[in-house]
Amino acid sequence: MEKFETAVDVLKNNLADAIVELKVPRPRKAYILLKSERHRDAVSLLLKHVEESMLSTISGVDLGTEIELNYHMVCGGTVTLKNRVPREKPVTKTITDILPGANLYEREVFDLLGVVFEGHPNLERLLLPDGWPKGNYPLRRDWTPPLIQENDSGSEEDSQNNSEEDDVGSLVSVVVGPQHPVLHEPERFNFTVDGETVVDVKPRLGYVHRGIEKAAERMMYFQDVFLVERICGICNAAHTTVFCQAVEDIGNIETPPRALYLRTIVHELNRVHSHLLLLGVGGHLLGFEALFQHVWRDREPVMDIIEQITGNRLMSGFNTIGGVRRDINPNTVEKALKTVKAVRKRAVFYKNVFEEDATLRLRTEGVGVLSKEVALKLCVVGPVLRGSGVASDVRKDDPYAAYAEIPFNVPCYDECDTWARLMVRVDEVVESLNILDYAFNNLPGGRLRVRVQRKIPEGEAVSRVEAPRGELIHYVKSDGTAYPYRVKVRAPTLANLLAFPDAIRGGYIADIPSVMGSLDPCFSCTDRMAFVDTANGQKWRWSLDDVNSHKNRRVLL
Amino acid sequence: MTKKRRRLPALIKDMGSCLFKKPFTQEYPFVSVQAPEGYRGRQTFDPEKCISCGLCERDCPAKAIELVEVSGKRMPYFYLDRCIFCYQCAEGCPRNAIQLSTNFEMSTTEKDELLVKAEEFISKQNISSDEGQ
Numbered sequence: 001m002e003k004f005e006t007a008v009d010v011l012k013n014n015l016a017d018a019i020v021e022l023k024v025p026r027p028r029k030a031y032i033l034l035k036s037e038r039h040r041d042a043v044s045l046l047l048k049h050v051e052e053s054m055l056s057t058i059s060g061v062d063l064g065t066e067i068e069l070n071y072h073m074v075c076g077g078t079v080t081l082k083n084r085v086p087r088e089k090p091v092t093k094t095i096t097d098i099l100p101g102a103n104l105y106e107r108e109v110f111d112l113l114g115v116v117f118e119g120h121p122n123l124e125r126l127l128l129p130d131g132w133p134k135g136n137y138p139l140r141r142d143w144t145p146p147l148i149q150e151n152d153s154g155s156e157e158d159s160q161n162n163s164e165e166d167d168v169g170s171l172v173s174v175v176v177g178p179q180h181p182v183l184h185e186p187e188r189f190n191f192t193v194d195g196e197t198v199v200d201v202k203p204r205l206g207y208v209h210r211g212i213e214k215a216a217e218r219m220m221y222f223q224d225v226f227l228v229e230r231i232c233g234i235c236n237a238a239h240t241t242v243f244c245q246a247v248e249d250i251g252n253i254e255t256p257p258r259a260l261y262l263r264t265i266v267h268e269l270n271r272v273h274s275h276l277l278l279l280g281v282g283g284h285l286l287g288f289e290a291l292f293q294h295v296w297r298d299r300e301p302v303m304d305i306i307e308q309i310t311g312n313r314l315m316s317g318f319n320t321i322g323g324v325r326r327d328i329n330p331n332t333v334e335k336a337l338k339t340v341k342a343v344r345k346r347a348v349f350y351k352n353v354f355e356e357d358a359t360l361r362l363r364t365e366g367v368g369v370l371s372k373e374v375a376l377k378l379c380v381v382g383p384v385l386r387g388s389g390v391a392s393d394v395r396k397d398d399p400y401a402a403y404a405e406i407p408f409n410v411p412c413y414d415e416c417d418t419w420a421r422l423m424v425r426v427d428e429v430v431e432s433l434n435i436l437d438y439a440f441n442n443l444p445g446g447r448l449r450v451r452v453q454r455k456i457p458e459g460e461a462v463s464r465v466e467a468p469r470g471e472l473i474h475y476v477k478s479d480g481t482a483y484p485y486r487v488k489v490r491a492p493t494l495a496n497l498l499a500f501p502d503a504i505r506g507g508y509i510a511d512i513p514s515v516m517g518s519l520d521p522c523f524s525c526t527d528r529m530a531f532v533d534t535a536n537g538q539k540w541r542w543s544l545d546d547v548n549s550h551k552n553r554r555v556l557l
Numbered sequence: 558m559t560k561k562r563r564r565l566p567a568l569i570k571d572m573g574s575c576l577f578k579k580p581f582t583q584e585y586p587f588v589s590v591q592a593p594e595g596y597r598g599r600q601t602f603d604p605e606k607c608i609s610c611g612l613c614e615r616d617c618p619a620k621a622i623e624l625v626e627v628s629g630k631r632m633p634y635f636y637l638d639r640c641i642f643c644y645q646c647a648e649g650c651p652r653n654a655i656q657l658s659t660n661f662e663m664s665t666t667e668k669d670e671l672l673v674k675a676e677e678f679i680s681k682q683n684i685s686s687d688e689g690q
Contacts, residue, residue, distance in 0.1 A: 223618035226643045290572050297581050304593075311597040311657075317643045325648065326595070353567045 003050055003076030003397075004028050010049045011079070015042055026249060028077025028398050029462060037093060039071055039083040044098050050075040052390060054379040055095075056464070057490035058105040059475045060113040062087065062141045067115055070462075070488075071095070072473060077398050078462045080475075085115060087140075094120040101379030104498055105490075112139040112213075127206045138214050139486075170194050176512065178207050183281060185523040189516075196508050201501045208523060216487040221247050221456055224484060225320055228474070231489060232522055233314050234277065237263075237270040238467035239474075240319035243487075245400060246476040247321050249461035256447040257402070259323035264402040265439050266310060266318050267465070268432045272343065273302045274468035275425040275432075278520045279350065282422050285513040286363045291353065298346045301339045308332050323449025333440050340436050347429040354419075354426055364419035368503040368515030371416055378502065381495045382470020383428065384519055387421035389414040394466035401465075405442075408435050418511075421518040454482040467492055469520050493522045592659040597642045599660045600635060602678045606654035607632050613646035613655060622646060625675070632675035638668055 008030050011019065018038035023031045034042060046053045056072040067090050071081040085092045094117040095102045106117045107126040114137040117123055125132070137143060171192050178188040186207035192200040212231055216224045228243045229236045241263050248255055255263075276299040283291030303313050309328055310316035318324055354360060370380070375388035385392055391412040395403040411427030413420035458480040464473045470492030479485040496519045504515050583590060592598060609631040614622045621639035624631045633646075633655075647655040665671060 219618060223616070223645070226618040226641060226645070230641070290568055294568065294571060300581075307596065308593045311595050311644075312642065315641070315643075317597065349567070349571075357566050357568070359566075 003053075004030075004079070005076075007046055007050045007053065007073075007075035007077075007079050010045055011042060014045055018042070029249075030077070030079045031082065031460065032079065033082045033084075036084060039069070039081050040093055040095055040098065042081045043071060043073065043095050046073050046075055046079065047099065052376060052392065054376060055099055055102050055105070056379075056471065056473045057475075057488070057495075058102065058109050059486070059488035059490075060109040060115060060139065061477055061486045061488075062113065062139065064141070067113055069109065069115065070475060072462055072475065072490075074464075074471070078464060078473075080462055090115040091118060092116070093118050096120055099379070100377050101495070101498060104494060108494075113137050114140070127209050129206060129209075138211065171199060174509070178204070183517070183521060183523075185521075187521070187523045189512075191509070191512065193509055196510075198504050198507050198509060198512065201504055203497060203500065205497075205523070213487055213489060216484060218483065220454055220482045221484060222321055222452075222454070224487065226317065228487070228489065229315060229317065232491065234274045234522065235270060235467040235469065235472070236314065237266045237316050237318065238465050238472050239489075240316075241267055241401065242463045242465040242467075242472050242474045243476070244319050244321050245465070246461040246463035246474050247456055247478075247484075249463060250459040250476060250478050251321075251452065251456045253322050253450060253452055255323055256450065257444045258446045259448055260402045261439050261443050262324045262328060262448070263319055264406070265328075265436060266306070266316055266324075267401065268435050268439070269302060269306050269309070270316075271432045271468045272429055272436070273299050273306070274520075275429045276302065278517070279354075279422065279425055279429075282514065282517050283360075285517045286360060288357075288360060291350075291360075295350065298343060302343060305332075305336045305339050308335070320449060322452040323447070325449070327448055328443075333443070337437065337440050340433050340440070344430060344433040347426065347433065351423075351426045351430070354423060361419060363511075364417065364422060364514060364518075365415070366417050367507060367511050368418045368421075368518060369416050370499055370503045372414075374502055375416075375499065378498045379495055380470070380499045381492050382466070382468075382520075383421055383424040384470065384496050384499060386410065386412045386424045387518075388416045394464050394471050398464055400463075402439065406435050406438050418514050418518040425520075455480065456482070456484075469493060469522055470495065491522065493519075497521065592661050594659070595657075596659040596661065597644050598658050599637065599663060599673070600640075600644075600647065601656050601658050602633065602635070602673075602675060603654045603656070604630075604632055604675055604679045606652040607675075608652055608654075610651060612649045612651065616645050616649045618643060618645060627675045628679065634675060635673040637663060637671040637673060 008024065011032060012022070015038065018035045018041065019032055020035055021033040053073060053075040056074050056078065059070045059072065061068045061070065065087055066084045067087050069083045069085065069092065071083065073079045073081060083092060092115060094106060096106060097119065104126060106120055107123060109115050110117060110123050111125045111128050171194055174191045174193055176189040176191060178186040188204040190202040190204070191198055212227060216227055219227055225240050225243060228239045231239050276295055280292045280295035280299065283289070283295060306316065307313045309332060310318040311326065318326070370384065370388050372389045375385055375390060389412060391410045393410040396410050408431050411424050411431060413423055456478045458478055460475070460477040462473065462475050464471055472492055473490045475488040476484055477486040500516065500519060504512060507515060607630070609624065611624050611631070613633055614624050619639045619641045621636045622633045623636070625634050644657060647657055663671070
């Protein structure tokens with residue numbers, strides 16, 4: 001709270017001449033329209049004066065004659081800095097030199113809206129495929145799918161053989177994926193290795209890009225809830241919660257307290273099963289199959305409870321704008337409380353396993369180190385950030401749903417390695433179960449939902465939640481109709497992906513799965529938009545320049 | 558962490574105890590499984606209650622419902638291959654003509670079988686009146 005006020009004051013005092021409009025419609029949410037090209041000053045001011053401030057994402061909105069770039073800065077709350085560029089000549093200055101974490105977000109905007117960021121170290125496509133026709137920017141309002149023609153799909157071939165800097169001396173290039181690297185999702189990683197040591201890595205995104213942001217503009221708000229739910233199966237409750245919050249913010253809809261508690265319950269159940277899944281997979285990646293089997297067995301009762309409460313094991317379909325869709329009956333509460341107790345016992349046991357098992361510690365301690373400074377510079381989120389010694393959690397910093405009333409701790413480890421990131425999750429399972437215990441026992445009565453008009457008044461809102469993988473942010477803009485004008489999603493994995501090369505560099509090939517796994521990547525979240533890059537031989541990937549710029553920055557830090 | 562004396566891995570005891578338990582997995586489909594109450598399975602439709610308002614068709618996020626003229630009345634066809642089982646149709650129906658069921662067994666080798674026609678419910682409900690028409 002305090003941090004947020006400092007941030008707004010700093011901007012007011014030092015940048016008065018550049019601020020065109022300043023709005024603080026809700027606590028911890030500020031929207032500041034800046035004069036053209038003053039965003040760099042604002043970002044550096046916030047970084048300088050507000051401790052642990054980071055960039056959540058950049059969302060571009062096509063306003064017709066201008067493209068608005070919203071820099072969502074996290075400083076206690078969210079300060080949205082708006083910079084407008086003309087649509088005819090969309091050029092602006094990069095902020096990657098001030099904040100390297102903006103790298104992927106600027107590329108995303110470049111790819112989907114065609115805004116050129118001057119001074120960006122490697123402004124290439126990020127999501128769209130390698131065959132996307134030039135001059136097609138899917139997130140511009142006047143773009144429709146028929147504008148693209150059939151493309152040759154052969155270009156993917158040559159992008160796999162990026163030979164320039166490979167095979168130089170003792171360096172060998174190893175391609176991992178796109179079939180199931182680490183988790184069962186498609187993504188390709190091109191590792192450059194020297195013997196057993198990883199020298200470099202270039203991820204390629206976009207294999208499961210479904211164009212959800214564009215699709216959301218063509219569906220009504222209440223239908224979009226089901227659409228955003230399908231961005232990611234595991235954190236579906238987080239996506240619906242954050243989207244509903246954003247729309248409720250725009251429409252000034254008061255959600256009843258019982259609905260807020262029920263949302264919290266499903267959200268936390270999601271977190272418990274997601275973390276248990278990852279901890280099991282962690283065991284699997286390290287070759288500890290017994291741990292994998294046991295953790296997954298204990299995850300099953302949690303899934304059963306979710307099924308009972310929401311009506312489905314995974315796709316909960318529970319949240320809606322203005323509340324939740326179904327009530328919870330007392331029998332289920334009783335059963336859930338028993339399950340919570342049983343799972344907590346197991347979680348405490350697994351903490352013991354992770355702490356004491358000698359092999360497990362040897363494989364994870366000191367592996368994939370991501371220092372606090374680098375983590376902050378690259379704007380990583382969630383358990384990765386907390387594993388690097390920054391106790392940042394949206395549930396504490398910017399409470400939503402019922403979290404303001406529920407006591408809980410934020411686990412944080414200073415080891416900065418794979419082990420720390422796994423331990424954060426073990427501890428969070430226990431914390432989540434405590435939250436569930438409290439929420440079930442203190443469930444307020446009253447209505448489940450309020451009636452909401454299909455048309456949502458004009459406005460905009462940023463909403464954040466702590467998804468199992470970290471901070472999840474949605475930006476929704478409404479033009480007063482029943483259809484959103486723009487929905488922007490930034491899933492936690494996109495934020496954490498930038499940290500992967502830093503974490504793995506210098507490690508062994510055998511550590512690749514465990515380090516990647518400890519970031520808990522979820523590529524379907526990351527790829528919700530589309531990418532292409534084609535015949536001209538332009539491929540999106542982290543080029544050597546890009547990586548070098550990172551290396552250099554690392555030295556500077 | 559200080560070097561501790563080597564001891565047995567903590568999970569050993571747990572693994573041992575599993576030797577004497579029956580498998581955790583269920584023997585589906587040899588043993589039938591009951592979905593819990595409130596599970597969102599295949600919809601059921603009551604043609605008597607339907608007033609052909611078309612809300613289900615308009616609201617369906619997956620565009621899985623189509624209103625078709627059936628025995629003089631426009632009634633929904635459900636394309637289960639597109640259905641996402643969100644139950645927006647059941648929630649929006651002003652006469653509760655669409656109800657949930659916990660039937661989750663829908664696997665088939667024929668895609669056509671996934672089209673649920675309103676006629677099916679008519680014949681099930683009242684065979685004689687159907688014949689009369």
